[in-house]
Amino acid sequence: MKIAIAGAGALGSRFGYMLHQAGNEVILIDNWVDHIQAIREHGLKMTIDAETFTAEIPIITPQEITSDQTVDLVIVFTKAMQLDQMIQDIKPIMNDDTDILCLLNGIGHEDIIAKYIDAKNIFIGNTMWTASLVGPGHSKSFGSGSINLQNLGEGQEIEAKKIAACLSEAGLNARFTDNVHATIYLKACVNGTMNGLCTILDVDMATFGETNQAHEIVTTIVKEFAAVAAHENIELNVDDAVAFIEKCYDRQTIGDHYPSMHQDLIRNHRMTEIDYINGAISRKGQKYGVATPYCDFLTQLIHVKENIVLK
C-alpha cells in the first residue's frame, strides 16, 4: 500500500517505521525543518524498547507534494489544532479513492475532516500505542498497543477491515469495530480528567488519585461526557469509565507519570489540546442543551494557564 503519514512526530514516526518495515511504500509529511533534515541526512531513527533501528523513509513538507504522489491511505497524526490546516495542505496527495484514517486523541475530529473529504473515505479510531521524541529524527517507544477503527461512511466496512488488516500486518494490532465512538469517548474521558486536572494541579496521576476529592471530581466530569455522548446515541457507562480512569492511579504501572498535557504546557510551554477534549464536550453540550460546567471551567482554567505560561 502507498501510505502517507501526515504529521510525522513521535507516534507518526512509529507508525511510519512499522508500516515501512512491513513492505508498504511510506512517505512522511511534516513541517518541522530540523526533523526533516535529520531524517533526510541520517534516516529515521526509531528506538523500540531498548533497541534502536534506522530506516530510509522519504519525508517532505506539504508544500513539496507533487501531483504524481497520490497515495492509497493517509494516516493523520498532527496535534489536534493543526488538523484542519494539514487536511487542506495535503489535498494534492489524495485522489477520490484515497482513504484517510484519524487516530487523534479527542472528540469531533471527523467533523473537521468531513469539511474537505467525502465521508466514504474517512475512517476514525483511537490507539493505545504511545511514543515520544528523543530529538529531531528520533522517536522512541515502549511496550505494545492496539488500534480500534471504523468507517465513517455507510457501507465502507470492508474498506475499514482492509485498513485494519494492513496495520495489523505491520504489527500494529488493529481491529475493526462497529462501535468506535464508544471507545473514542472512553479514551477522551481519561484525557478529559487526567490531562486537565493534573496540569492545573501540577501533580502526577497517582498523587491526584490519592486525594479525597478525586473520585467525585472524576465522576462529575465523566457524567458530563456521558450526557453529551447520549445525545449522539453513544452509550458511555459512567461507573465503568470511572473505574477505567482510576487504573491510571496505579504506581506500579503509570501512576507516577504526568499526563501529556502537563508535559506540553508546564514542562515545554506549548499550547494544549484542551479545546478538543473538555472544550469539545462544552461545545457539544451547548449544541445539545446539556450543562457541562466542570468541562467549561476546566477548559477555561487551562486556557488561563496557557495565557500565563505562553505570554
Place this chain on the structure above:
Amino acid sequence: MKIAIAGAGALGSRFGYMLHQAGNEVILIDNWVDHIQAIREHGLKMTIDAETFTAEIPIITPQEITSDQTVDLVIVFTKAMQLDQMIQDIKPIMNDDTDILCLLNGIGHEDIIAKYIDAKNIFIGNTMWTASLVGPGHSKSFGSGSINLQNLGEGQEIEAKKIAACLSEAGLNARFTDNVHATIYLKACVNGTMNGLCTILDVDMATFGETNQAHEIVTTIVKEFAAVAAHENIELNVDDAVAFIEKCYDRQTIGDHYPSMHQDLIRNHRMTEIDYINGAISRKGQKYGVATPYCDFLTQLIHVKENIVLK
C-alpha cells in the same frame, strides 16, 4: 468597655491594641504559646505604617478564663475553622449581656455562633482593615480601613450602634448598616474568586486578571453567589460585584499581590478557609436547590491541593 479579643492574631492584635489605647479594658485570648509568651514578656508590639508601639495587654488561653472575668463585648478573630471551638471555649467569659461581634471573612459564621449564643447578643459585619504578623507578639499593618456591622437579633439596632461607636472612638471607623449581609456577600465574592483562583493557578491577581478567560470565570462564580444570596433575600448586583472584584487587578494598588489563601496554602502550607467561602455557597446552594458547579469544583480543587501540600 471590657472587651475580649478571641483570636489575637495579626488583625485581632491590631483591634486589641487600638481599643486598649482608646481606654477600653482589653483582654486577648489565644492558643499560640509562643505568641502568648512574647506578649507577656515584652508586651504586644504593633507596627502601624512605619512606627512601632508597645502596649501591656493581658493575654490568656481560653482554658485560663476565670468566672470573674466576664466582659461586655467579645470580638472574634479566629480562622474560620477555629470559630466553633473558640465560641465553646470562651463561654465562661460571657454572661447574658455579653455581646459578640464577628467580622470574619466568609459566609454563614452567624449560624455557627447562634448554636451557642442568643441571637440578641450576636453582631456581624466585615472589615477592610488588614494586618500581618511579623512574628510572635508582633503585628504590623498599613493604611486605613473601615467596619460595617449590624445586629443579628431583632430590635438590637441601638446596641449595634453602641458597639460601632466604641470601635470608632478607637479609630476603627465603624458604622452601623441595616444591610450588612449585602456587604458580607460582596466581600465574599472577592474572596470567592481571587483567593481560590489565584491559589489554584499560582498567580498574583493582576496576572490572572490579564488573561482572556478571567472575566467570564469571575462572572460565572459571582452569578452563583448572587443566586444563593437571592434565596436569603439579599440582592447582589452581578455587574457591580464583578467590577468591584476587577479593581483587584490594578498593579498600581494591590494587583501584584497574592491573596491570603495563596499565602496560607502555597507559601505556608496551612489549611485554607475555602469551606467558608465557595464551600459555603455550595452548601447553601444544595439547601436551596441552586446549582453552584463552579463553587463546587473550585472548593474541591483547593481541597485536592490541601491534600497534596499538607500530606
